[in-house]
Amino acid sequence: MKPNKKAPIGIFDSGIGGLTVAKAVMETLPDEDIIYFGDTARVPYGIKSVETVREYALQITRFLIERKVKVVLIACNTVSAAAEFEVTEYCRNKGIPVLGVVKAGSIAAEKVSHDKKKVGVIGTLATIGSGTYEKALHELNPDLKIYSKACPLLVPLAEEGWTENDIARQILEFYLSDFKNMKLDSLILGCTHYPLFKKSIREILGNHGLQIVDSAISIAEMTKKLLLEKDLLNDQHPGKLECFVSDKPQRFQQLAEQFLGKRINRVEIVSLT
Amino acid sequence: MKPNKKAPIGIFDSGIGGLTVAKAVMETLPDEDIIYFGDTARVPYGIKSVETVREYALQITRFLIERKVKVVLIACNTVSAAAEFEVTEYCRNKGIPVLGVVKAGSIAAEKVSHDKKKVGVIGTLATIGSGTYEKALHELNPDLKIYSKACPLLVPLAEEGWTENDIARQILEFYLSDFKNMKLDSLILGCTHYPLFKKSIREILGNHGLQIVDSAISIAEMTKKLLLEKDLLNDQHPGKLECFVSDKPQRFQQLAEQFLGKRINRVEIVSLT
Numbered sequence: 288m289k290p291n292k293k294a295p296i297g298i299f300d301s302g303i304g305g306l307t308v309a310k311a312v313m314e315t316l317p318d319e320d321i322i323y324f325g326d327t328a329r330v331p332y333g334i335k336s337v338e339t340v341r342e343y344a345l346q347i348t349r350f351l352i353e354r355k356v357k358v359v360l361i362a363c364n365t366v367s368a369a370a371e372f373e374v375t376e377y378c379r380n381k382g383i384p385v386l387g388v389v390k391a392g393s394i395a396a397e398k399v400s401h402d403k404k405k406v407g408v409i410g411t412l413a414t415i416g417s418g419t420y421e422k423a424l425h426e427l428n429p430d431l432k433i434y435s436k437a438c439p440l441l442v443p444l445a446e447e448g449w450t451e452n453d454i455a456r457q458i459l460e461f462y463l464s465d466f467k468n469m470k471l472d473s474l475i476l477g478c479t480h481y482p483l484f485k486k487s488i489r490e491i492l493g494n495h496g497l498q499i500v501d502s503a504i505s506i507a508e509m510t511k512k513l514l515l516e517k518d519l520l521n522d523q524h525p526g527k528l529e530c531f532v533s534d535k536p537q538r539f540q541q542l543a544e545q546f547l548g549k550r551i552n553r554v555e556i557v558s559l560t
Numbered sequence: 561m562k563p564n565k566k567a568p569i570g571i572f573d574s575g576i577g578g579l580t581v582a583k584a585v586m587e588t589l590p591d592e593d594i595i596y597f598g599d600t601a602r603v604p605y606g607i608k609s610v611e612t613v614r615e616y617a618l619q620i621t622r623f624l625i626e627r628k629v630k631v632v633l634i635a636c637n638t639v640s641a642a643a644e645f646e647v648t649e650y651c652r653n654k655g656i657p658v659l660g661v662v663k664a665g666s667i668a669a670e671k672v673s674h675d676k677k678k679v680g681v682i683g684t685l686a687t688i689g690s691g692t693y694e695k696a697l698h699e700l701n702p703d704l705k706i707y708s709k710a711c712p713l714l715v716p717l718a719e720e721g722w723t724e725n726d727i728a729r730q731i732l733e734f735y736l737s738d739f740k741n742m743k744l745d746s747l748i749l750g751c752t753h754y755p756l757f758k759k760s761i762r763e764i765l766g767n768h769g770l771q772i773v774d775s776a777i778s779i780a781e782m783t784k785k786l787l788l789e790k791d792l793l794n795d796q797h798p799g800k801l802e803c804f805v806s807d808k809p810q811r812f813q814q815l816a817e818q819f820l821g822k823r824i825n826r827v828e829i830v831s832l833t
Contacts, residue, residue: 328608335601336807443716454734457727534609 290357290383292519295320295529296510297356299347302330303539304442304479305362306546308388309528311482311507312360313547316514319526322354326559328534332365333413344370346559348377350531357519360506361387364410364477368419384513391509392475392502393423399498400431400472407466408435410477411442420477434469438462438478445480448545451487459487466492473498483546530554563630563656565792568593568802569783570629572620575603576812577715577752578635579819581661582801584755584780585633586820589787592799595627599832601807605638606686617643619832621650623804630792633779634660637683637750641692657786664782665748665775666696672771673704673745680739681708683750684715693750707742711735711751718753721818724760732757736764746771756819803827 296316298309302325309323324347326332332340344366351359359378361367366374367387375385396406408420415437424431440458449455466474474497476482482501489499514520528551532539536554543551569589571582575598582596597620599605605613617639624632632651634640639647640660648658669679681693688710697704713731722728739747747770749755755774762772787793801824805812809827816824 331604440713440716440720440722443713447712449713454727454730457730461727 290519291355292357292521293523294355294357295322296358296360297322297324297351297354298360298362299324299326299344299351299366300363300479301326301332301365303327303446303542303546306543307479307482307501307503308360308362308506310547311501311503312510313526313528315504315507315511316520317526318520318522318524320521321526321528322351322356323528323530324350325530325532325539327532327539332363333411337369340366340369341373344374345377348374350557350559352378352381352383356383358510358513359383359385360510361385362479362503362506364388364414364419364479364502368414368417384517386506386509386513388479388502388506389419389423389477391506392477392500393420393427394509395502395505396473396475396500397424397427397431399500400428403432403470403472404428404430405432405434405469405471407469407471407474408433408477409438409441409462409474409481410435412437412439414477420475434466434471436462436465438481441484442478442480445483446542450483455484456487456491459484459491463488463491470495471497473500475500476502479503528552531557533557533559563792564628565630565794566796567628567630568595569631569633570595570597570624570627571633571635572597572599572617572624572639573636573752574599574605574638576600576719576815576819579816580752580755580774580776581633581635581779583820584774584776585783586799586801588777588780588784589793590799591793591795591797593794594799594801595624595629596801596803597623598803598805598812600805600812605636606684610642613639613642614646617647618650621647623830623832625651625654625656629656631783631786632656632658633783634658635752635776635779637661637687637692637752637775641687641690657790659779659782659786661752661775661779662692662696662750664779665750665773666693666700667782668775668778669746669748669773670697670700670704672773673701676743676745677701677703678705678707678742678744680742680744680747681706681750682711682735682747682754683708685710685712687750693748707739707744709735709738714757715751715753718756719815723756728757729760729764732760732764736761739765743768744770746773748773749775752776801825804830806830806832
């Protein structure tokens, strides 16, 4: 059964970080309604087993499908790495397409890495340790040279609201020092929090032919293309954002407003099993 | 039934941080055997509900009791805040005493806050937000003036191994700026990771009458006193440390050696329910 074009876009993450995806979707597709789910009771996913992450991802997917979404966006690198296949299979039976940040970011990076074929990837310890981006990039183009670096302090820095101050700058200088003379074609921001550091990263690595790949923007553009192809674009009204979390709605709302740079309405708490 | 004096001391934490307590106990009581449990599959506790933290704390306590410990030390501020009463009640029936870091740190701080009665407390968002130290300190002495500050970046900094470099120093300067001219009697390090920053904190706040209260040392001293009173000191052999975790033993071992400044033996994985 074809989804309804007036139905919302479902976006989920282990917590708050996926709001960068929601933000990019709101900018690219301002007329679309969005349902965001952040699993704030069980965050972080990066330290859990693959089986557990898959189970949680399917619980959230079921919740989004009950809410009648027309497409599911996996805004979490860990879920995208561990469970994109399972979520896609589950949704296929319901006729709902699925897009994930890892594939979206990899496709965008591969497109710009035509010359020297050098791609940098930064992410959390879990994402970098899993080798997910290497796998996705090499599937697209086995000739790519991939350089990755885990940056464990960036998520807590972003949640403290420090993304452009001196301290953030010095920490980024440290993490990016290997990339400075490497002449990368592209750098994938392999964590949903990292787009908040884009300005500082650009200042450190310069403008010389490097493209910074923000998976949030990549997935938003892929979503637009997909909805257009499937004739599912909603152009009836300005879209609205509804947020659901599994714990601590006040803390989520506070951080969410910081991420989105605007006030959001009520955040609803739901219990998943 | 009186515990066996040759029995080990049980110490637990939500993860790795409680090893600062294990370290202080090893230094204060070098002949004692220690069993350490870090709940690495379910860390962090600070974002979970009080009921969940209590359930986890009791599961771990049962594990330690099965291992025949003679005393249980709660090395986690979150558990000490949420579940010390429940763990103490549970152990009372088995004749096993329980000590927790919040009470230990508060008793030590109250002792030195005789003059201006000004106590500073630093901790995670969860610990500071819970008001646990305020409550424990005011129960000891209602006249104390308590100033607290959440320092969310310190745990990830410590886990990155950055405790005395320029970046750590600047972050501490920021967090401690309010305390600089406050003439505190004592500053409680209300998170098990924070003793790693003691040298930098001392450099920033100076030596003028301020006592830095390391709850790890306080609880180690209380443990010595308790074992002495109950005639439970083990003086038969140099003590050994056994570590158990609920996930990722290799990562634990690597961080543990950084925390303890020495090699540790095998880390065993156990599943709790």
